[in-house]
Amino acid sequence: MNHLFATAAFDSSDGFNVAVLLIRVVVGLTMSAHGFNKFFRGGKIAGTARWFDSMGMKPNGKIHALMAASTELGGGLLLAAGFLTPLAAAGFVGVMIVAAWTHKDNGFFIVKDGWEYNLVLAVVAIGVATMGPGRYSLDHGLGLDFAFQPKLGLAISAGLGILSGVGLLAACYRPPAKTEG
Numbered sequence: 173m174n175h176l177f178a179t180a181a182f183d184s185s186d187g188f189n190v191a192v193l194l195i196r197v198v199v200g201l202t203m204s205a206h207g208f209n210k211f212f213r214g215g216k217i218a219g220t221a222r223w224f225d226s227m228g229m230k231p232n233g234k235i236h237a238l239m240a241a242s243t244e245l246g247g248g249l250l251l252a253a254g255f256l257t258p259l260a261a262a263g264f265v266g267v268m269i270v271a272a273w274t275h276k277d278n279g280f281f282i283v284k285d286g287w288e289y290n291l292v293l294a295v296v297a298i299g300v301a302t303m304g305p306g307r308y309s310l311d312h313g314l315g316l317d318f319a320f321q322p323k324l325g326l327a328i329s330a331g332l333g334i335l336s337g338v339g340l341l342a343a344c345y346r347p348p349a350k351t352e353g
């Protein structure tokens with residue numbers, strides 16, 4: 173019995189690479205499913221555009237619907253594949269900052285339509301970009317992982333992501349006035 177586990181055991185490097193692969197694939201495909209839904213399910217882009225218009229995304233909800241859906245679908249697939257990992261993670265962070273900010277009045281917990289889920293997705297994406305995509309990634313297979321140092325992955329994913337999310341909110345978010353009632 174011990175021999176079976178000894179031959180099937182991972183060394184610490186294998187464990188890391190399998191763990192980061194699992195995280196990348198699950199979180200990446202989850203994000204891409206959100207983008208896919210915006211494009212092809214429910215209200216599609218038109219319904220998402222109406223929703224963005226109703227929450228105050230200016231000048232046009234359709235532009236924001238297309239940008240959000242594309243970033244979610246593309247960034248999710250890139251993260252799942254481990255390709256251009258820090259840039260994919262930056263896309264996650266930017267979209268999740270906008271989503272979190274527009275849900276901030278609902279509190280923290282997702283059960284009340286809060287921003288908990290947005291925080292988790294953004295931080296996991298930053299974590300993956302900081303750790304690197306691992307051996308089982310396109311970045312590694314194409315020889316692109318040489319450039320992924322933890323500080324660089326963190327700077328690109330968090331810095332570019334925060335800048336893009338905050339910049340979009342500053343430029344485009346004009347929530348409707350609250351009515352009493």
